[in-house]
Amino acid sequence: MAHRVTVIPGDGIGPEVTAAARLALDATDAGIEWIEAAAGAGALDTHGALLPEETLDSIRQTRAAIKGPITTPVGTGFRSGNVALRQELDLFAAVRPARTLPGVPVRHRGVDLVVIRENTEDLYRGIEFERGTREAGALRAKLRDLAGFEVREDAGITVKPISVAGTRRIVYFAFDYAQWNHRRTVTVGHKANIMRYSDGLFLETAAEEAANHYGAEYREMHIDHLSMRLAREPQAFDVLLLPNLYGDILSDLCAGLVGGLGLVPGANIGWEYAVFEPVHGSAPDIAGKGLANPTAMILSGAMLLRHLGEQRAARAVEEAVDAVLAAGRVRTPDLGGDSTTAQVGEAVAAEVRRLPRG
Ligand code: NAI
């Protein structure tokens, strides 16, 4: 086998969409040996941890993984398994391409966007103080001492750190990505007028770092204005470079622009490791019924293939997805069809096998 890849089926619809993606990828000649590993609510039952150490070890060995969505138990005190995975492996860049796909009913045609999201800092860093705790009280007192900030006694607090080092590498990554993928512009979304020392620093550092890169044009836009412009005229944008929280939100917005969460793939990338996963979550409302659209997971698989240097196989999977969507016979209910998750996986795999090789 040419490549060893860790596969994490995950929770909810995760195992269903993962099985479909494996069908499609195994139909290529990339030769992937799958190493199964657990994460998520299921792993909490079987391994006693949302993100078992052996899963991290597996990815450290294979260096590349494909992952289904995992459920974050709410109010149990557990740190999100996704946040932990991104932090433990320092997967600082999320890449989420949203493009118009053939045969999918949408409001805007010709959309071809890539969200590049900083993945490790910002309000998602996990620095939080629960309302009414001794720590929250101490922090309130400290804030009062330091600068006279009065925070209400019944407030919960989440801290937003954004660093020069953290920003520099994501800006470098975005321009590098733009260059290799022939992208024309990189637009930074921010709210530097309000959050001067976090978003302000992101913006200042981005502008400085961008000056070292040629190729793509650098632009800046307030995140609220950017949201409005995306809703009206998404074709005007190319690469969107965003701090963590805005990146999370606009990723789903961009998914909506091209037909929904079932269609948009993603990658979490660091200097050493890469974990590919769709933008969507575990969708407990439709889990276990064969209703989930596996396209996002299959296209995440195509991104994995490209990362492994299997350009031809990656293109084959993308062309097969396009062909199945364009034909319109096999599609899941989110796209108005009545096919199952597995049927879409089989149809894409069959199309991959039909495409000429070499
Ligand atoms: P979600 O993305 O799971 O679902 C939102 C809506 O989109 C639901 O109506 C769902 O049925 C639909 N949907 C999602 N994926 C679909 C697909 N492939 N085909 C057809 N319909 C699809 O978001 P939600 O409900 O906010 O989160 C559910 C759980 O997933 C939570 O525990 C959350 O923490 C987790 N989550 C995990 C992620 C990951 O592992 N990367 C990412 C986002 C959420």
Ligand code: MG
């Ligand atoms: Mg999200």
